[in-house]
Amino acid sequence: MLDKTTRINYLFDFYQALLTPKQRSYMEMYYLEDYSLGEISELSQVSRQAVYDNIKRTESMLDSYEKKLHLYEKFEQRTNLLEKIEQSLAEDKSSIELIRMINQLKELD
Amino acid sequence: MLDKTTRINYLFDFYQALLTPKQRSYMEMYYLEDYSLGEISELSQVSRQAVYDNIKRTESMLDSYEKKLHLYEKFEQRTNLLEKIEQSLAEDKSSIELIRMINQLKELD
Numbered sequence: 001m002l003d004k005t006t007r008i009n010y011l012f013d014f015y016q017a018l019l020t021p022k023q024r025s026y027m028e029m030y031y032l033e034d035y036s037l038g039e040i041s042e043l044s045q046v047s048r049q050a051v052y053d054n055i056k057r058t059e060s061m062l063d064s065y066e067k068k069l070h071l072y073e074k075f076e077q078r079t080n081l082l083e084k085i086e087q088s089l090a091e092d093k094s095s096i097e098l099i100r101m102i103n104q105l106k107e108l109d
Numbered sequence: 110m111l112d113k114t115t116r117i118n119y120l121f122d123f124y125q126a127l128l129t130p131k132q133r134s135y136m137e138m139y140y141l142e143d144y145s146l147g148e149i150s151e152l153s154q155v156s157r158q159a160v161y162d163n164i165k166r167t168e169s170m171l172d173s174y175e176k177k178l179h180l181y182e183k184f185e186q187r188t189n190l191l192e193k194i195e196q197s198l199a200e201d202k203s204s205i206e207l208i209r210m211i212n213q214l215k216e217l218d
Contacts, residue, residue, distance in 0.1 A: 017177035068126035069180075075218045082211055089207055095198045102191055102198075105214075109184045 005031065007072075011062035014071040023058045030055055074108050081105050114140065116181075120171040123180040132167045139164055183217050190214050 029035040041048040138144040150157040
């Protein structure tokens with residue numbers, strides 16, 4: 001479960017600007033502030049089922065945006081490459097290797 | 110006019126996955142293949158006005174996505190930093206400077 005939650009949190013980070021205020025609010029309460037569906041339902045004065053449906057629909061939207069724009073996937077690839085570059089610098093590797101990785105970074109966009 | 114066209118082309122690159130097939134098709138014909146509104150209207154068998162409205166609406170959508178996600182803006186910042194890193198490597202600058210720029214790259218995501 002943790003992996004899925006981490007993934008949703010990242011997707012929310014990348015795509016929250018494309019959500020409605022209500023979607024953002026439910027997602028924040030559920031995923032960031034760890035409220036239960038029952039608590040969100042009470043606070044928002046809508047049924048538990050409506051909150052659940054909204055959150056599930058929002059998760060699908062986030063997945064669909066990721067399938068189209070791959071922002072999270074590219075972020076992971078970039079982070080990975082940047083860490084390798086830092087390691088190469090720390091180990092004082094040749095700049096040829098660094099330039100190769102910098103070019104890989106450029107091609108990611 | 111060239112600048113605006115270049116910008117639209119970039120925005121189209123970054124966000125075309127979020128457009129409908131029809132929007133993508135008109136944008137490709139108009140911006141990439143340089144068809145006139147009249148030609149697109151004939152080829153698509155819709156009025157010139159309908160093509161024009163669709164393209165203008167799509168341009169607004171692209172601008173609105175950019176205002177929310179800043180993909181083009183971040184791409185420019187990243188490209189800029191990567192070029193500086195390459196230059197520093199070519200000039201054999203200290204790795205402290207390189208690490209500073211790598212950290213700036215990390216913070217962009």
